[in-house]
Amino acid sequence: MAMQLSNPLGYDSGLASSFASLTSSCNATSGYAFTSHTAYALNSTATTVPASVTATPPPTCTGSYTVQATDDCNSVAQTLNVSTYNLLYDNNLDLYCQNFATAVNTSLCIPPTCDLYTWQALDTCAGVVSSYPGMTIPQFLAWNPNFNDLCQNAGGFQGYQVCVSPPGGYANGSTPTNLSATDVATTAAPAPTNAASGTNSDCGLWYTVQSGDTCGQIDSNYTNLELGVAYCVEAVGNIATYSGYSTSGGSSITVPPASFSSVNTAIQTSTPTGYAYTQSLMPTASGTISGCSVYANYNASIDAESDCEYIAFAYQVTTDQLLAWNPSLSSNLSACNLQDGYSFCVEQTNATTPDTPSFCQPVNVSNIVSGTTPTCDCFTTVNGYYNGTYLCGDIESDYSITSTELTAWNTWLASDCDSNLYAGMAADDIRPVCIGVNATAPSQTATTTSNFVSMGPTATDDLLDLVYTVLSMEPE
Known part of the structure; x- marks a missing residue:
């Protein structure tokens, strides 16, 4: 940014003001100097402006307040009828109240007052604005510069006091009296002396651009607003009745109809094909009978699961049955294990189970x-x-x-x-x-x-x- 400001073709007084304020708030006192340019002309002489100089105008104080030990930034703002942001900004305090405790027993500047709303955790700018007929989102954002253009940072301001009317009042110094019961202007408000040249005088509400405003906060369609100049921000009655008003926003286009092939919406009744797991059995052990309903492979990963007693227990058969079906297994049960590389009969559908209580185990x-x-x-x-x-x-x-x-x-x-x-x-x-x-x-x-x-x-x-x-x- 400093490089752009140093170029006579890239220099802009508004950009220079914002950059100086930014470097000042970051305590960047060196290494960010830029050259201030007059109107571009041959043989013009440039001067260097230290980056530590802030372009932020001094706050307009309506009084002072001494911070008490029990205060916090939001309680003071509510007491003084000012927004939390304006209170912090005008007194050079952290905008997230992190250093407010350091202000105890000091005197704070009281910024211009406004009507307040306490911001809740799930609030959105559109939702709050809709609760105040006659107020627009650009107005709300202009009165509360702590919210970004898309209001995406709203979650960080829970408990903050926000303005729902202009700080310091409307341009003519008082609340408009030309509003109907639905807060729609029915008569034109007096045009202020600082009204922008060429503005329609049939205006229900004027707004004077303040330091810190951006075009997007006031109206994203405006790109050349001037500081200190008043602009019309509300129509008298229905804006659609104004001469030259258009809702199209530009030339219309005709979108050809799209055609799509028919889709079979019938419920599929056939079983879908896909992967079906089939156990791959090892060769049967020597002497193991054929025709068993279930065979089990030797499990090389866990020795305990190849123990004959465990296998009999797992498949709910007796060890006598297991040994009879698999004669290659050791009759010494303490040494009886399935053999590596083979599968064994562990269940036979027609096998006769000893007549014992169902819960008793061999x-x-x-x-x-x-x-x-x-x-x-x-x-x-x-x-x-x-x-x-x-x-x-x-x-x-x-x-x-x-x-x-x-x-x-x-x-x-x-x-x-x-x-x-x-x-x-x-x-x-x-x-x-x-x-x-x-x-x-x-x-x-x-x-x-x-x-x-x-x-x-x-x-x-x-x-x-x-x-x-x-x-x-x-x-x-």
Whole structure:
């Protein structure tokens, strides 16, 4: 900007005034000097004007006010009937009230007064202006220069006092008396002595351009307004009755009609084609029976999910069934795991399930904790990764047993049930817990070669959902 002002062809007195005010407000005291030019002519002599000189005219004070310790910028503005912006601007204070506390016990200049409105968080310029018939958006913006041309910064002024009438009154020194009940001028207002030459005298309201106004604030169609000159800003009656008034804003054009091909709006009934996930199975293990309804791949990412006991639990089958369908698996359940690179039968539609209570689960007898009653015929299991989230009280609630029964059938829980329940377990460990003795439903018949007895309910229904979700996400 300084470079433009230093050029005789780019110099403009208004631009120079704005630049000097800007550098002054930023405390930029050096390095921004520019050359002031007279009207462009040969052999003209230019002088250098220091950038520290401000072109902002001194404020017009209507009085003074001493700031109290309990004051804030908005409360003072409301008390004095002035806008918050004018109060701050005329006293060289931060426009966002950041340094207002430094003004305590000092005297402030009182700028010209106006009718006030307290700005709310969700207000818009158009919304506020519509509440005051006869007021236009250009007028509002001229009276409140803190709002930008499009009022996009309105959110930063919540609680501010804003002017809804001209600061200091109208051009003739008083509120117009020529307004109807709907605040539309019915007679012409007296033309002020500073009225712009050529302005229609049949004018309902005049406005004098003030320092800080921009063309966009007054009317975006104006590009050559002059400081201190009054312009007509409101018609008398309906402006459409004025000679030469046009609503077209220019020559009209004819837009040819557009034509579009017909669109089939019928609801599609056929199943859309797209990607359907199909699990890619590994080769079946040696001896694994054919015709199973579900096969499971070895899961190389999580060893625990290839454990035979876990697989039986996840697919709600017994380990005896799992071993019978997959003879290549080890009969030693502590070492039984699915083998890398193969898939295994884990569900057979016509398989016969042992007639046990639906909530009892098969467990490995080698995992039964010492102190579990030998007469237990219904077990559930807890997994190590439920430590701290699924406790003794949850087991009692899920299977409708009492704490006395739980600790009597599992004496190893008696001293501290919640702590002992998971004592020494890793995240992928499974531990049987007795939840029933002498069940009325028949128990699973144990064979001489079986390492399992009947087993209790899953910890929660959510656990089964989790198990099936995990297994359905096996890598290909």
